[in-house]
Amino acid sequence: MSFKVGAHVSVAGGAEKAIERQKEVGGNCGQIFAGSPRTWSVKEYSEEDAERFIQGCNDSGQGPYTIHSTYLVNLATPKDDLLEKSKDCIQKELYAAEQLGVEYVVFHPGAHTGSGREAGIETIVSAVDDLVIPDSVTLLFENTAGKGTTLGKSFGELREMVEGTSQDNVGVCIDTCHAHAAGYDISSEEGFSDMVQEIREDLGLENVKVLHLNDSKDERGSEKDNHEHIGEGNIGDQGFRNLVNAEVFESLPMVLETPNSDDKGYKENIDRIKELRN
Numbered sequence: 015m016s017f018k019v020g021a022h023v024s025v026a027g028g029a030e031k032a033i034e035r036q037k038e039v040g041g042n043c044g045q046i047f048a049g050s051p052r053t054w055s056v057k058e059y060s061e062e063d064a065e066r067f068i069q070g071c072n073d074s075g076q077g078p079y080t081i082h083s084t085y086l087v088n089l090a091t092p093k094d095d096l097l098e099k100s101k102d103c104i105q106k107e108l109y110a111a112e113q114l115g116v117e118y119v120v121f122h123p124g125a126h127t128g129s130g131r132e133a134g135i136e137t138i139v140s141a142v143d144d145l146v147i148p149d150s151v152t153l154l155f156e157n158t159a160g161k162g163t164t165l166g167k168s169f170g171e172l173r174e175m176v177e178g179t180s181q182d183n184v185g186v187c188i189d190t191c192h193a194h195a196a197g198y199d200i201s202s203e204e205g206f207s208d209m210v211q212e213i214r215e216d217l218g219l220e221n222v223k224v225l226h227l228n229d230s231k232d233e234r235g236s237e238k239d240n241h242e243h244i245g246e247g248n249i250g251d252q253g254f255r256n257l258v259n260a261e262v263f264e265s266l267p268m269v270l271e272t273p274n275s276d277d278k279g280y281k282e283n284i285d286r287i288k289e290l291r292n
């Protein structure tokens with residue numbers, strides 16, 4: 015089994031441009047946005063665009079890929095108009111994934127904004143039930159840092175969503191920064207093995223399909239979502255050593271969403287992850 019690690023890369027200039035960007039940073043799997051992450055627009059790809067992307071993946075041996083949904087979607091909202099918009103957006107992203115041969119669409123479950131935890135989860139489950147998930151695509155709920163009324167902070171809550179829906183093609187993406195923010199201990203060996211045990215018991219390892227690797231600028235349990243370079247935050251090298259050498263995760267695609275604004279980019283972070291592999 016080959017180790018799969020890559021980065022979230024831009025599709026600016028066309029989907030196939032992502033392949034080249036991935037190569038440059040040394041990744042062999044990855045993530046893209048289907049449109050602009052801070053708007054409702056989902057790009058419509060031409061047959062040609064899609065074919066070039068699929069061909070590029072095949073030629074370079076890259077994959078699987080994930081489409082990260084826009085940050086605006088909220089399937090837990092009590093507001094009907096926002097819920098409809100959110101469903102519409104994820105539906106388009108699911109179709110874009112099918113067209114591009116992308117295996118996963120990952121989204122943040124959302125915030126109930128006052129309607130309550132139970133109502134929020136019910137809203138999410140029924141919204142996901144209404145989606146058409148193409149056979150070739152799996153929809154992933156991402157764990158969250160848990161700030162405010164955000165749902166999906168605990169593995170147990172994610173299981174309620176995954177098992178609540180009548181859809182078959184669903185699963186979970188675990189983000190290390192979010193798990194750390196939610197209070198899970200990744201950085202010590204003992205804490206990490208407890209976390210794996212909690213995933214086993216509360217979520218089911220079989221439901222975990224993709225990992226997002228990000229260090230955290232904040233303390234464990236802070237509920238803050240500020241990504242940091244691998245090894246430079248509060249999860250630290252030992253945390254990622256625990257993770258990338260864990261047998262239970264070794265077949266999963268690992269995607270980095272580390273900062274890209276300073277002199278250190280994805281390449282350095284991917285190299286660091288590779289170094290931490292025994």
Ligand SMILES: [Zn+2]
Binds near residue numbers: 156
């Ligand atoms: Zn995310």
Ligand SMILES: [Zn+2]
Binds near residue numbers: 189226
């Ligand atoms: Zn993430």
